[in-house]
Amino acid sequence: MGRLLGAGLLGALLLGAMPAAAQSFDGVWQGRIRCEAAGSLGALNAPIKVTIAGNRASYEREIRSTSDRSQVLATETGSGTVAADGTVRMNGTVGAATWRQDSNFTGRMQRPTTTLGGGITTFSRQNNAGVERRCTATITPG
Numbered sequence: 001m002g003r004l005l006g007a008g009l010l011g012a013l014l015l016g017a018m019p020a021a022a023q024s025f026d027g028v029w030q031g032r033i034r035c036e037a038a039g040s041l042g043a044l045n046a047p048i049k050v051t052i053a054g055n056r057a058s059y060e061r062e063i064r065s066t067s068d069r070s071q072v073l074a075t076e077t078g079s080g081t082v083a084a085d086g087t088v089r090m091n092g093t094v095g096a097a098t099w100r101q102d103s104n105f106t107g108r109m110q111r112p113t114t115t116l117g118g119g120i121t122t123f124s125r126q127n128n129a130g131v132e133r134r135c136t137a138t139i140t141p142g
Contacts (some may be wrong), residue, residue: 025052025086025109031139033061035120039131042066044120050090050139052109055081057088059105059137078103086110099124105137113140 028051035044048061058079065071078092086109093102105118116137121130 023086023111025082025111025114025141026054027052027141029114029139029141031137033135033137035133035135038133039127041122041131041133044133044135048137048139050116050137052082052088055083057082057090059090059092063094063101076101076103078105080105082109088114088116090116095123102130103135105135111141113138115139 028049030047030049033044033046033048037043046061046064048059050057050059056079058077060075060077062072063074063076065073074094074096076092076094078090080088080090082088087106088109089104089106091102091104093100095101100123101120102123103118103120105116107114107116116139117135118137119132119134121132123130
């Protein structure tokens with residue numbers, strides 16, 4: 001019995017010394033993107049959807065008219081990578097004839113809530129240099 005107990009204890013010690021398997025973040029994550037006001041652009045608080053599949057990440061969000069919130073002007077999409085440690089980096093762009101937005105998000109995936117930091121730069125006919133806004137996206141699985 002002493003040998004059996006010793007073998008079991010040794011096995012438990014060895015298992016405890018092994019690194020834990022990488023946590024999967026696969027699936028659809030829903031949340032909100034919030035950006036500060038800058039220049040002539042008001043603050044942004046809008047839905048965002050992030051999809052994780054292995055080491056790939058993608059996101060999408062609707063761009064709505066500021067004068068008529070029911071009008072969808074475009075859908076911004078972006079993509080990037082998820083590293084083994086859960087670090088995600090995504091870039092996206094969206095635009096029309098008179099404007100364009102370039103976005104970037106980065107952070108470390110974790111459950112139950114992940115917060116990604118980043119920014120959006122908006123270019124228009126009036127502002128060729130672009131207006132930069134700092135943003136955060138807070139997402140949860142589901």
